Amino acid sequence: MRDTEKHQGLRNQLVKLLQGKGITDNNVLEAIRKIPRHLFLDSGFEQYAYQDKAFPIGAGQTISQPYTVAFQSQLLEVKKDDKVLEIGTGSGYQTAVLCTMGAKVFSVERQKELFKTTSLLLPKLNIRPKVLTFGDGYKGLPNDAPFDSIIVTAGAPTIPKPLMAQLKIGGRLVIPVGEKEQIMTLLIRKNETQFEKHEFGEFRFVPLLEDKN
Numbered sequence: 001m002r003d004t005e006k007h008q009g010l011r012n013q014l015v016k017l018l019q020g021k022g023i024t025d026n027n028v029l030e031a032i033r034k035i036p037r038h039l040f041l042d043s044g045f046e047q048y049a050y051q052d053k054a055f056p057i058g059a060g061q062t063i064s065q066p067y068t069v070a071f072q073s074q075l076l077e078v079k080k081d082d083k084v085l086e087i088g089t090g091s092g093y094q095t096a097v098l099c100t101m102g103a104k105v106f107s108v109e110r111q112k113e114l115f116k117t118t119s120l121l122l123p124k125l126n127i128r129p130k131v132l133t134f135g136d137g138y139k140g141l142p143n144d145a146p147f148d149s150i151i152v153t154a155g156a157p158t159i160p161k162p163l164m165a166q167l168k169i170g171g172r173l174v175i176p177v178g179e180k181e182q183i184m185t186l187l188i189r190k191n192e193t194q195f196e197k198h199e200f201g202e203f204r205f206v207p208l209l210e211d212k213n
């Protein structure tokens, strides 16, 4: 698959749609304008790639809908060279958005198949996260902590404590919390022990699964 002017045109329309839905962070909008989302999907979905929809990406998982990616990315308030931890690499689309926004991205995925496919895809698109790992994101990446921000792209029944611990003071954790449906939640770390909590609307994610072994 290639990236053509037609795809670029569809992306411009998608960016307008996201602006209409309240996304204002230009860094987010420009990343979405640049990234060929159709290359993150199976070729059968190419024609739908710039609709504001989620699609299956294999292993029972989904690529988040562009509005969700934009909403979470905007809440992170990414600044250049921020260290960002992403839990749930999936297709790598959100990873690519964060890298294009100038973040140093550390991303964790627990499905081997997706981890392998995405590890091969991103360099081909010249997207270079700092770290892509296979493992259980519930634990975060203690050896690379602390992070300026953390984004979880799967629905968590509760906020994993290790992720809170791996946030810098002043850092932002964006996580959808809930079982069937999730409330988008932003935690801002105020000091060693205190976090300020903000809640946004309802979203629907595949579940964040904990490895019991």
Ligand code: SAH
Residues within 6 Å of the ligand: 057, 061, 062, 063, 064, 087, 088, 089, 090, 091, 092, 093, 094, 095, 108, 109, 110, 111, 114, 135, 136, 137, 138, 153, 154, 206, 207, 208, 209, 210, 211
């Ligand atoms: N950002 C991705 C979202 C994929 S869906 C995209 O837009 O393509 C959520 C992803 O989280 C899935 O790939 C799922 O396998 C992964 N996931 C679920 N539980 C996890 C865990 N404990 N650690 C790491 N990844 C996890």
